[in-house]
Amino acid sequence: xxxxxxxxxxxxxxxxxxxxxxxxxxxxxxxxxxxxxxxxxxxxxxxxxxxxxxxxxxxxxxxxxxxxxxxxxxxxxxxxxxxxxxxxxxxxxxxxxxxxxxxxxxxxxxxxxxxxxxxxxxxxxxxxxxxxxxxxxxxxxxxxxxxxxxxxxxxxxxxxxxxxxxxxxxxxxxxxxxx
Numbered sequence: 001x002x003x004x005x006x007x008x009x010x011x012x013x014x015x016x017x018x019x020x021x022x023x024x025x026x027x028x029x030x031x032x033x034x035x036x037x038x039x040x041x042x043x044x045x046x047x048x049x050x051x052x053x054x055x056x057x058x059x060x061x062x063x064x065x066x067x068x069x070x071x072x073x074x075x076x077x078x079x080x081x082x083x084x085x086x087x088x089x090x091x092x093x094x095x096x097x098x099x100x101x102x103x104x105x106x107x108x109x110x111x112x113x114x115x116x117x118x119x120x121x122x123x124x125x126x127x128x129x130x131x132x133x134x135x136x137x138x139x140x141x142x143x144x145x146x147x148x149x150x151x152x153x154x155x156x157x158x159x160x161x162x163x164x165x166x167x168x169x170x171x172x173x174x175x176x177x178x179x
Contacts, residue, residue, distance in 0.1 A: 005078055089163060090163050109124045109131055118148070121135070129167065131157075133168070135149050135171070
């Protein structure tokens with residue numbers, strides 16, 4: 001959603017700027033030539049006369065109103081759903097806000113998991129709600145390796161003052177090759 005918001009914000013900003021420039025040009029043109037019947041760029045009088053003949057109950061008006069309302073609701077939803085993915089950490093004082101990125105948390109967990117002798121490699125993804133670890137063991141994985149990895153991750157999460165503790169999921173696969 002953040003990518004969509006990054007594209008929409010400049011496009012909508014440019015559209016508002018263009019409308020603002022057009023209004024400014026028309027106002028200045030109306031001041032300079034007060035008896036002019038037509039607009040400088042936009043035919044305001046023709047538009048005004050056409051809109052004066054259309055009633056609210058005519059066919060295109062409710063459809064256009066519904067489309068504009070749906071578009072507005074979609075823009076509000078995009079704005080609300082495009083939150084920062086930062087992870088809240090308890091600060092040293094209540095009035096201090098501390099955050100970290102999911103990438104940093106994933107790197108910390110990955111280093112802790114890879115530091116064990118029985119883990120050959122590990123892939124970690126993290127978010128506010130979940131930390132997923134995919135570990136590879138040397139040769140045949142012992143049955144308790146998943147619990148050992150989970151314990152290492154839990155110990156690390158206990159050391160970090162996270163505001164909300166994420167769920168941990170661990171999967172272990174065998175790695176073929178020489179140790």
